[in-house]
Amino acid sequence: MPADIPVASTGTPSGVPARRGIPGSVATIALLLPSYAWLLLAVFLPLCTMFVFSFMNATPMGKTPIVFTLKHYQAFYTQPYLVKIAWDSLLMGFWATLSCAILGFFAALALARATTGRVRETLLILILLPFWTNGLVRVFSWTMVLREGGFLDMLLHSVLPDAGSIGFLYTRPAIVLGLVHGYLPYMILTCYIALVTIDDSILEAAESLGARWWTILGKILVPLALPGLTTGAVLTFVPVIGAFMEPRILGGRVGVTMGTVIEDQFTQAFNWPLGAALSFTMLAVVLAIFATFSGVLRRNSGAAA
Amino acid sequence: ATKITVLNWQGYGTDEKWALEKFKAKTGIEVVHDYFSSEPEMLTKLRTNPGAYDVVLINSARTQQAANEGLIVPVDFAGVPNSANLSPELKDHANLKFGGKTFGVAWVWGITSLAIREGDKKPESYAALADPAFKGKVALFDDAVTGVAIGALLSGQDMNNPSDLKAVGDKLKGFKDNVKLLWSSEDQWNKSFAAKEFDLSVYWSGAAVRSKRNSKLPVEFVVPKEGGIGWLDNLCVPASAPNAKAALDFINYMIDPDFYFEWATKVGAPASASAAAMEKLPADDLNRVIHKQAYLKTMTIQSALPDDRREAFNNLWQEVKASYAG
């Protein structure tokens, strides 16, 4: 056998060995293909179609002649009230994400530090399990809890019979509560993944240097869990901005958000181009926020004295 | 056995189990359903599923659009013998005509107007929606066309083509302090009303009957002095219907007074387009009381909207809602 047959160089430190026949790259592609082909067909191509729609004057389904236009991307300018809705939505997203981050981070911390083995596995499954019920049913159940004279009030009145109502259905906090309930498990999961890898000795080292728990939290745990927090924040913030079910059902009059505006465009006004343009604009805004945010974080963590 | 597919709102007459059983016993035709939850969605379903449906329920305000797009075919009234009983104002309503042909069989009609908790003072005008007495106790229907119509009626304009949209918007924004929620389904309305979340609401006439009769809710339907917002729903046959003949059989059954009597008394229904069917109800029946035949002459019925007007309505409604939330 000649010595210098070129063989696809796939050697890695972790090892993809020389093989006769199929080069390693073929195997890699074969492994990736099902998932990415699937995503391409079922998500990316449809979304591209939708992106093209966003430049059309009307939904290309009726008799209206189609003309390409940028007018939907000017909606924030021509319909200034949308700016206010977008701002409110971002604020709502901010509060929901922040609440998720705080609640979820500590839950993940407790999971990683206060539990082990079976208990931990069971808790992780228990945290995931509410997802096995329908989101609509869950949100609807919240209305039962939050409305005046609902379960929350009943609970209060069983302790303080003469107290007034603390029900807060049809308010912004109610929407945020519903959203936090829906997205908390993602945050717990991503933070947990980041936190379990932190070595005990790092915390002990901080303690031996005189750090109290709040310093350990602020200077060690949070910075080290930052990748998990960021992923969790993306997984929460982005869908929350687009949420429409929670605002509609829990928000009443105040439940007008970018999500409901976009939904209205799709289901009521039959203005898909506008809905798509609003979605893609919001997505761009959100990505810009995250890019800025992570840039600031990187600079800060690099420059802190 | 022949099978037809009906596209309708869920729980809107055509899918009553007992009715379908009777119809099958009579004709051997089996009926299955698909549902939509908004009118544009209904049109989209028609467009994206050629050959899937035999009967479709269309609000007469949309009939011309569907006909124009070639989604539905003109009705061969020969196949619908019960159409003889239809009130002529409805059977030949302008909304159903396109290019000189009739594209739908008038089925039921109703009024969107006000509903109030029993015992409260009956409002005389839509202005009650802004009355401080109902602070935080008002529910609106989350629908642009209905919203604009109320604003138009209140500002004395043509609800199908108001000339001063700004005035409409101002009227609607004036409800802000009273509005507690925007309902989007009858079910949601019932539950919120039962939970006493509001006392005064924009509501559908037929739904009011159902709420009172089936859910035993203390509600009264009121048409104030500006008049109600009339609507007419018709049953149509899609151009791509695989069983057009059976479809007409089903439509015929749907306007049969026997079916209507049972539907209206057992379940609760809007007013039938069939005069015979309405007469079959006792004179003091709630349905007859609410849906006075006299209204048919005076009431404005929602009519087709050109695209730009529809878009303007939608944007205005969005703006109004934003002002409520702010």
Added chain:
Amino acid sequence: MIALGKFYLLAILVFLYLPIIVMMAMGFNDSSLYELPFHFTTKWYVALADNSQLISSGINSVVIALITAVVATVAGTMAAVALGRRVIRGKSLLQLLLLPPIAIPWLITGTAMLVFFFWTGIGRGMHALILGHVALAIPYVVLVVGTGLQTIRADLEEAAMSLGSTPVHAFFSVTLPLLAPSILGAALFAFAVSLDQFVISYFLSTPGFTTLPVQIYSAIRKGFTPEINAISTILLLGSMAVIVVFAVFARPGGNRDKR
């Protein structure tokens, strides 16, 4: 501190389960309008037994969720293995591409799918639902399995190869059993994503084939009766039972070592 942590977790669980418990309770409440005070009844369960539409859509949901879990887990695990174990140019781009299905509002993805599937002739129905659900579940699987893979040392596969295993055999005999808990977790996730999915299902289901969430969504317009609470309760408790059975009897990776 540990006691505090456990107490906190308990509080989180109470928060997560509060609406679930309300949901279950209302399935036994007499009022169809969910009115209080509470009057116990089992009539909704009786009614449910008669509601063939709800039951068949429930069965459809479970079937689709199972298929989704299996397909997404297999495909996603393959991708996770490739991303975690192989040198790939543009790896970070591939990883970034996993985010849109999660991040873009499902409403848009769903509408986009409806239009695209219509234009390409893929159409709607069970196959379209599976196509959509699997696509949404794959990113979660890749994330969960990828994390698990990081904890399994690559040299185990090398050891197997040095003993005569082909890479494929090495993967199945060594990596896969060790990865099993992560894969199971990913499958549970995929199952949940599918089971709870209504927006996309709503656009892609057909007259003859709907899922439970679609029924529930439509029911919001028609009449949302406690039958829905009943079937949701049954589904949740059923899933719990399946998980418990799984956890007790088939603990892969750890195997049945008697300690």
Added chain:
Amino acid sequence: MTNVKINSVAKNYGQVSVLSDITTQFPEGSFTSLLGPSGSGKTTLLRIVAGFVTPDSGTVSIGSRNVTNVPVWARNIGMVFQSYALFPHMTVRENVAFGLARRGIKGAEARSQIDRALEMVRLPGFGDRKPKQLSGGQQQRVALARALVIQPSVLLLDEPLSALDRRLRQEMQVELKRIQRETGLTTVFVTHDQEEALALSDQVAILDRGQIVQMGVPTDIYEKPKTRFAAEFLGDTNFLTGTVSARIVTLSDGTAIRLADAEVAPSDGQSVTLAVRPEKIRIVEGVADAEPGLNRLQARVTAVIYAGAALTYVLTASDGTPFKIFAQNTTGTIIPEGAQVTLTWEPKHTILLQDQA
């Protein structure tokens, strides 16, 4: 006064007793090594001093202060972990600054102290790197700087060198000793490595199953182990058993071994165990007479292990006992396997163990 006193300290985990009634002292400025097999309680003892573990009973004091119930962060200890435990998200400077900031030292004052600490561990100019950009030895030195800069009362080190390779480890030993001398810090050092313990320490404590079995200066511990365990644990040893009679121990084959003069001989007829360190023994090829006064033993070479600077001969003594001796590789000549040899050593290097034979 920063000597550390441990008084009757005991610790159990559930049913398992990990430390039982330990009383000892680490005097001010001393360097003490804790040596013992895995699981003997070294880490636990260190962590009790640090405050990570609370003893079930007994007290710990640092200087004149009883710190038994003082939390870790208030004890002013410096600790270096086996895995270094550097904060991965901070630069070297930030790592070193961490403890200073806890003490309210910031700005210019902190900068100059950090610079001094980095100079002491010979890493000036590395301040802006992240731990990942450093070699193991460099990381280790950062960990040391981080612990030293806070001017702790006590420096605690838990196997800080065990992750380093041999060469680096030796360098770090020298460095560590130099720094400890310069700072005069009371230091407690946990190690697995006996040579390391002997080379660095002022005193060595040998732990076995939660108890200190012997403690003393390195030469005492090495040259005069009290028990078989101590002798064996600290370096290689050869053991001989025989019967005492008039300060002479007779082995099973009749070979007579004289005890060291310093030893208090046990009563005649008693069975005893002796220990002889491999490096104390001279090896001569063939059957040779010993110089007068030396102990002598015949043996046969079973293996020779070449290790560069030293040779190890593995032997079987005339009474059948396996023997091992080290010979410095001075000449490069090697006695072949199978050869008959004579071993001699001075009676003073014959160690009489306290264990019952």
Added chain:
Amino acid sequence: MTNVKINSVAKNYGQVSVLSDITTQFPEGSFTSLLGPSGSGKTTLLRIVAGFVTPDSGTVSIGSRNVTNVPVWARNIGMVFQSYALFPHMTVRENVAFGLARRGIKGAEARSQIDRALEMVRLPGFGDRKPKQLSGGQQQRVALARALVIQPSVLLLDEPLSALDRRLRQEMQVELKRIQRETGLTTVFVTHDQEEALALSDQVAILDRGQIVQMGVPTDIYEKPKTRFAAEFLGDTNFLTGTVSARIVTLSDGTAIRLADAEVAPSDGQSVTLAVRPEKIRIVEGVADAEPGLNRLQARVTAVIYAGAALTYVLTASDGTPFKIFAQNTTGTIIPEGAQVTLTWEPKHTILLQDQA
């Protein structure tokens, strides 16, 4: 014939050359150690022999078979990994059975082979445990049994002992050597530890930046390093620089050092580097004359490091060079720090290095 031949093997990763033109041989039944600093390419070379890495050019043959393009699983090699890489979900028996099953050996035949392999590594009766239930040393032996049971053509070991503690490591060295002798397997062993390499190997190869800089039997490599790098890498060394004149090297302070007779002296006037191993040097307190024919150097003790069996003296020679010598701790008497001493050694232990001074 299972000798391993490596012919002109080169490997680059991107721009970085990791191995450049390596040609060497591991003869049948030999035990070869690959020694070299971190990053020198030891692991890469081993993995090329194993088949985990394909060389960019060159060939590898095992016996008469060119295996350059043969995949790992078809090469019949036995490999032991630094981290053992035992399959955690399988018992010891299942681990050992794994390779047999790949070769179609099952049932009673497999059982008896597994039993024999477990006996060879002295672990009979441990078959039903999981790896987690074993100590590090035991796991290591299971890894060895797993590699041996398949009767490989070549046994490859990548730092298999580096995770063990010192004592266990020494035990395992003896065990490994015994097993290799008994089986007669061609063995290639990667290590960081020079003593280990010297003690175990028939031949040692020293790698530096992707090249074999010296290869030979251990004594040659240790006693006759060719370069400063080799000398320094394999054990401690003292270096002296001076100018040659008639086989005499004169240091900066005038001290004259005689070269070994065997050395081919460079031309007069040339500047050279000499190496002297620390254990070859005798140390005497005070200024003393040397026996005739010995080299002699004055020095002062700067530090003494006690390590039980040996003492290390750190010195400064009269020409200012830092010096280090090992003295076997035979007598227990120690020359104090600061003392003036005389160092002597035989000219034959003076190594002339090939590097330019």
